[in-house]
Amino acid sequence: MCDHSRPTVPDPDVELEETLRRLTFVRQTSLSTGYERSDKNTAGLSDSQTPGQSPRKGLRSRSFSHDSYKSSMQQQDMNGHISTASAEHHTKMTNGADPRPITSNGVAAAEVNEDEIVDEMASQYKQIITHLGEDPTRQGLLKTPQRAAKAMMFFTKGYKENIAEILNDAIFDEDHDEIVLVKDIEMFSLCEHHLVPFMGKVHIGYLPNNKILGLSKLARIVEVYSRRLQVQERLTKQIAVAITEAVQPAGVGVVVEACHMCMVMRGVQKLNSKTITSTMLGVFRDDPKTREEFLALALAK
Numbered sequence: 001m002c003d004h005s006r007p008t009v010p011d012p013d014v015e016l017e018e019t020l021r022r023l024t025f026v027r028q029t030s031l032s033t034g035y036e037r038s039d040k041n042t043a044g045l046s047d048s049q050t051p052g053q054s055p056r057k058g059l060r061s062r063s064f065s066h067d068s069y070k071s072s073m074q075q076q077d078m079n080g081h082i083s084t085a086s087a088e089h090h091t092k093m094t095n096g097a098d099p100r101p102i103t104s105n106g107v108a109a110a111e112v113n114e115d116e117i118v119d120e121m122a123s124q125y126k127q128i129i130t131h132l133g134e135d136p137t138r139q140g141l142l143k144t145p146q147r148a149a150k151a152m153m154f155f156t157k158g159y160k161e162n163i164a165e166i167l168n169d170a171i172f173d174e175d176h177d178e179i180v181l182v183k184d185i186e187m188f189s190l191c192e193h194h195l196v197p198f199m200g201k202v203h204i205g206y207l208p209n210n211k212i213l214g215l216s217k218l219a220r221i222v223e224v225y226s227r228r229l230q231v232q233e234r235l236t237k238q239i240a241v242a243i244t245e246a247v248q249p250a251g252v253g254v255v256v257e258a259c260h261m262c263m264v265m266r267g268v269q270k271l272n273s274k275t276i277t278s279t280m281l282g283v284f285r286d287d288p289k290t291r292e293e294f295l296a297l298a299l300a301k
């Protein structure tokens with residue numbers, strides 16, 4: 001039977017949680033530095049905003065402190081865990097390497113001949129059809145195993161795609177400090193528990209910090225991660241992490257609204273029920289006003 005002896009594939013959830021902890025930590029450290037600075041400079045911009053001071057003013061001072069900590073990082077003269085965490089991040093970005101879940105899977109898939117995989121999967125689909133009590137040699141089913149195998153490869157083509165490569169030429173310097181929002185990005189994925197589709201819409205917002213992403217790339221990020229075996233929660237987080245790692249924004253918010261065929265077709269839920277997940281990083285996590293502004297824009301019909 002099938003034995004391609006693939007390299008061990010890392011658990012995407014374990015790695016994702018580590019990355020999220022790192023990002024949340026870096027962001028919060030950077031934010032608290034920003035608050036200290038603005039306390040000294042503008043007197044009293046803190047968690048409770050002084051009347052008349054918009055949250056945006058707070059964000060600018062945070063961006064400033066983020067910059068200064070980045071340049072300190074390049075000089076490698078910073079002490080403590082801030083530089084450790086961000087230096088690690090810096091290395092990852094300049095390597096052009098993706099976080100491990102992507103590359104390791106991508107490499108694993110690329111090393112094995114794709115035609116061989118399709119042929120092997122086809123023979124396994126043929127067995128499945130037989131197990132269902134069908135005759136895989138009847139005319140209508142004759143080519144089904146091969147078609148099903150190819151379809152499955154397409155539905156999971158995200159394993160072969162590399163976020164860093166895709167985003168490489170689409171990161172621009174831009175002094176834009178309002179929320180960038182792209183909503184209703186169509187998403188089709190496969191539930192990893194049942195290998196049945198779930199589909200819906202993704203809304204992405206981020207607050208740039210001197211760098212922006214080409215708008216079409218947000219949809220590409222959704223595509224790369226949704227074309228894998230997924231759970232909606234992980235998909236949501238992976239999109240947020242990818243944007244954070246690409247342009248180090250002041251904050252990111254991702255909302256995914258999806259309909260799961262494993263629920264609908266098995267009759268567990270009503271036909272039109274939606275599952276909504278969200279991930280908030282940076283100021284979208286820490287500043288309620290920014291989060292509310294994003295959610296209002298994202299979920300407005």
Ligand SMILES: [Zn+2]
Pocket residue numbers: 191192193194195196260262263
């Ligand atoms: Zn499912």
